[in-house]
Amino acid sequence: MDCCCFWYVLSASPVLVFLSYLIFNKLFAPGQSPNLLGKHVMVTGGSSGIGLAVAQEVARLGAHVTLVARNQEKLVEAQQTVQATANKAKVLIRPFDVCSDGVEGMVADAETALGPIFMLVNCAGFSTPARFEDLSMQEVKRMMDVNFFGTFAVTQAVVRRMKQRSVSDSRERQGIVVLTSSQGGMLGIYGFTAYAAAKAALIKFAEALHMEVQTSGLSVTVSVPPDTDTPGFEKENVSKPTETRLVSETAGLFSAEVVAKSLVRDALAGRFYTTVGIEGFMLTTLCAGMGPITYFWDFFAQVFLTGVFRFISSFFLLNFDHIVRKEYAKRMNDKKRE
Incomplete structure (x- = not known):
């Protein structure tokens, strides 16, 4: 199926898709609660990208922040950026590799300085997009180590x-x-065999953790952002296969600030999934499965829209297959010319 045919078929129900997104993610969006004023928020991967944007957002809401990342120099720059966002916030930096030993000590040290951690936002992560056969086991293990x-x-x-x-x-x-x-x-695509596995593991981890900690008054939110304009995204584009780029860009490119605002808002409201964009709404609805029910309107959308979205998703998948086959044919033709 060519792209023109794909978009023609998909456009048969644009009103339903747009209105459902508008209703469930705009009109029925949860408000922010509880108050972060004076509370301690720890952000891993906080020196850049989504982590830094989250730190700025919670500081704007009055929280004190601990930024955790490996690079001391970048952390100092991030500290100044967050401090400028809300000059009354205390901003602590901790150069630390989340894959190393000493995690308990790092957390205890941060709490001694800024008080009990009320909110933890895990943003440390990275991807090395590559075809399955081109990935080294060292790269695979590193992605699993950092991301999961x-x-x-x-x-x-x-x-x-x-x-x-x-x-x-x-x-x-x-x-x-x-x-x-x-x-x-939520959707394993070409070039993301290892990355998708690591990130999918986090979703099931979140589901199980939610069931364990809810009786202690703790909530769990899992963020599933699309492509986000960050230094990490720029770096992964260097080695990204053409198929990966063409498939992933169908969801659009969002700023770290937009993703961070949605993340903080939904986490404060106790919402299990947080995402941005129409495609993100469709994916979280389709992939809810036996996930926690924490927000009525999300549950309502999952019950009544899953069938419709599954039908629409088939055209996305057909288009993705078309992209992969087209690029494969190009490579084969190039080899024949050599």
């Missing part, structure tokens, strides 16, 4: 301390945990 194991380790250290402080009969939220996955964790 690093997130798991920091979250475990923070949640242990949150649960020790929690008050079971309190109606107020005792803590918030955010895991940053990706739309690539």
Whole structure:
């Protein structure tokens, strides 16, 4: 199926897609609660990209922030940026590799300086897009280490301390945990075999963690952003296969600030999924499965729109297959000319 035919068929129901997105993600968007004023937020991967934008957003709302990342120089620059956003906020930096030992000590040190962590936002992560056969096991293990194991380790250290402080009969939220996955964790695409596996693992981790910690007054939110204009995105574009670029860009490119605002808003409201864009709305609706029910309008959309979105998604998948086959034919023709 060529692209013209694909868009013709997909456009048969544009009103439904647009109105459902508008209704469920705009008109029924949750408000921000609880208040972050004076509370401690830790952000891993906080020196750039989505992590830095999240730090700026929570600082604007009055939170004190701990920025965690490996590069000391970038952390100092990020600290100045966040401080400029809200000059009354205290901004602590901790140069630390989330894959290394000493996570418990790093978390304890940050809490000694800024008080108990109320909100943890895991943004540390990266991708190395490549065809499956071109990936080295070293690259695969590094992606799994940073994207999954690093997130798991920091979250475990923070949640242990949150649960020790929690008050079971309190109606107020005792803590918030955010895991940053990706739309690539919900839809495995060409060039993202290892990355998609690591990010998909975070979604199931989030589902299980939610079930464990809800009785302690803690909430879990998983962020599934599309392509986001960050330094990491620019870096991955250097080695990204053409098929990967063409497929992933169908969801559009969003700014880190837009993604961060949505993430903070939805996490404060206790919403399990947070994303941006129409495609993100479709994916989280389609992939909800047996995921937690934390927001009525999300549940309503999942019940009544899944069938329709599954039908529409078939045309996206046909287009993706068309892209892959077209690029394969080009490579074969180039080889014949050599």
